Amino acid sequence: MDTARVEELVRELLRELGEDPDREGLRQTPARVARSLTFLTSGHRGTIDEIVHQAVFAQPTHNMVIARDIELYSMCEHHILPFFGRAHVGYIARGRVLGISKLARLVDHFARRLQIQERLTEEVAAAVMESVGADGVGVVVEAQHLCMMMRGVEKQNSMMTTSAVLGCFRRSVATRTEFLTLVGRRHL
Numbered sequence: 001m002d003t004a005r006v007e008e009l010v011r012e013l014l015r016e017l018g019e020d021p022d023r024e025g026l027r028q029t030p031a032r033v034a035r036s037l038t039f040l041t042s043g044h045r046g047t048i049d050e051i052v053h054q055a056v057f058a059q060p061t062h063n064m065v066i067a068r069d070i071e072l073y074s075m076c077e078h079h080i081l082p083f084f085g086r087a088h089v090g091y092i093a094r095g096r097v098l099g100i101s102k103l104a105r106l107v108d109h110f111a112r113r114l115q116i117q118e119r120l121t122e123e124v125a126a127a128v129m130e131s132v133g134a135d136g137v138g139v140v141v142e143a144q145h146l147c148m149m150m151r152g153v154e155k156q157n158s159m160m161t162t163s164a165v166l167g168c169f170r171r172s173v174a175t176r177t178e179f180l181t182l183v184g185r186r187h188l
C-alpha cells in the first residue's frame, strides 16, 4: 500500500465531505486512517504457511478439536463498515493437530480484509483443512453488521449466522451434530 497516496486520498475525501483537513482535530487523521487501514487489511498479505508456521504436531488422535467464541472484527466489502462477532472452529484430526492459537490467527487473517461473511467462513474452513490435513472441518460465524445497524435497514438485533462444513463434517450428520452441540447450537 502506498501510504502517502492513501493519506492524500483521505485528505481529498475529507474536503469532499465539507471538512477542513487542516483544522487541528483532522490534521493527523489521514495518517491515522492510513495506519488503521493498513492493519485492517493486513489479511490481504501473508500466507497460511507463515501463520501456521511450524505449529502442526504429530499426535495419534482422530477426535474432534474445537476453538469456540473466537472474537472477530472484519469489514464488509459493500460499505467498508465493520461487522463483528464470533467464530467457532472445529476439526477432526487425522494424526496431526494444530497449535490451538493458530485457529484464532487464521480467523484474524481472513477477517482483516474487505469481506463478506460467507466467504470469510469458507476461507477459514479451507485454511484449517489444508494446514492440518484434517479429516473434516466445521466453522460457524455469528456476526452483526454495522451496515445493517447504523444505516440502511437499521436493524439493531439481527445476527447473521454462516457455516461451512468440509469432509466428514459434510458427510456425517453425527459429526456435524457433535460439533454443533459442543459449540452450543442446537441446529443451524
Ligand SMILES: Nc1nc2c(ncn2[C@@H]2O[C@H](COP(=O)(O)OP(=O)(O)OP(=O)(O)O)[C@@H](O)[C@H]2O)c(=O)[nH]1
Pocket (backbone or CB within 6 Å): 076, 077, 078, 115, 116, 117, 118, 145, 147, 148, 151, 152, 153
Ligand atoms: N450476503 C451478505 N450480504 C452482505 C454482507 N455484508 C453486507 N451485505 C449486504 O450487501 C447488500 C448490498 O446491497 P445494495 O442494495 O447493493 O446496497 P445498499 O443500497 O447499500 O443496501 P442496503 O444495505 O439494503 O441499504 C446489502 O443487502 C447488505 O446487507 C455479507 O457479509 N454477506
Ligand SMILES: [Zn+2]
Pocket (backbone or CB within 6 Å): 076, 077, 078, 079, 080, 081, 145, 147, 148
Ligand atoms: Zn455492508
